[in-house]
Amino acid sequence: EAGVAQSPRYKIIEKRQSVAFWCNPISGHATLYWYQQILGQGPKLLIQFQNNGVVDDSQLPKDRFSAERLKGVDSTLKIQPAKLEDSAVYLCASSVGQGIRTEAFFGQGTRLTVV
Amino acid sequence: ELKVEQNPLFLSMQEGKNYTIYCNYSTTSDRLYWYRQDPGKSLESLFVLLSNGAVKQEGRLMASLDTKARLSTLHITAAVHDLSATYFCAVGRDYGGSQGNLIFGKGTKLSVKP
Numbered sequence: 001e002a003g004v005a006q007s008p009r010y011k012i013i014e015k016r017q018s019v020a021f022w023c024n025p026i027s028g029h030a031t032l033y034w035y036q037q038i039l040g041q042g043p044k045l046l047i048q049f050q051n052n053g054v055v056d057d058s059q060l061p062k063d064r065f066s067a068e069r070l071k072g073v074d075s076t077l078k079i080q081p082a083k084l085e086d087s088a089v090y091l092c093a094s095s096v097g098q099g100i101r102t103e104a105f106f107g108q109g110t111r112l113t114v115v
Numbered sequence: 116e117l118k119v120e121q122n123p124l125f126l127s128m129q130e131g132k133n134y135t136i137y138c139n140y141s142t143t144s145d146r147l148y149w150y151r152q153d154p155g156k157s158l159e160s161l162f163v164l165l166s167n168g169a170v171k172q173e174g175r176l177m178a179s180l181d182t183k184a185r186l187s188t189l190h191i192t193a194a195v196h197d198l199s200a201t202y203f204c205a206v207g208r209d210y211g212g213s214q215g216n217l218i219f220g221k222g223t224k225l226s227v228k229p
Contacts, residue, residue, distance in 0.1 A: 004157075033216070042119075042203050042219025043158070056208075056216060091157065106158040 002026065004107035006092050012113045018080035021110045025073065025094030031055075033104065034067055034077050035091040043091055049075060082114045117142050119206050121220035128194045128227050136189040136223045138204035146207040147187050148217065149178050151200045158203070162189075194227045201225070 005024040013019050025032050030051050035043035046065065048056040051072040060067070064083070069075040079086055089111050095104040118141040128134055138147070149161040162171045164180035164187060171178050175198065177190045187204055201224045205217040 040221070042205070042221050043217075044219070045208070045216060048216055093158075103160055103163070105160075108157045
């Protein structure tokens, strides 16, 4: 079974530039999550989708971050404009559904460096 | 606000020794997870603990949950070098919610030396 695919793996941009990350979840997984992992910290949930609807975006800095999952499959996360403190690994995860016994699988992440 | 605290944050062990990593959380939750992360890699699920008194074991790792104390432990028995990694505990943010909707601790970086 193919895992959660993310691209690009690495990205370096200057502050105030824009950047977008892409995630392809495991086939058939209705629930998709974006996490931000700053160096030395645990991942922090940014947004959760159920199919193409947003379930939880309470921790998403909406003034600069946006995410969409238009067809309920792939998802993109955008940052515009980027700040130095956005340097982090952005992890995408997916699960079959929303029940507590459904396991979430994580992708390898996109490492963003803002200079 | 739900907070998850792990200790220690750094752990250097000798091979063959035993040690325990602790995970405390601030409010009640219905699920707790342990993950492993190798450098530059993604998160690998180790254990899912859903009830008070739950104990799960896999190889040299054993996890337990005390929901009354809001405490989970990850015990390492006779450590080997392959266990070197960062270990995270994570707690469900809302009752009955998705496994992926979690609050993570800062992680414990484990280094096992010969």
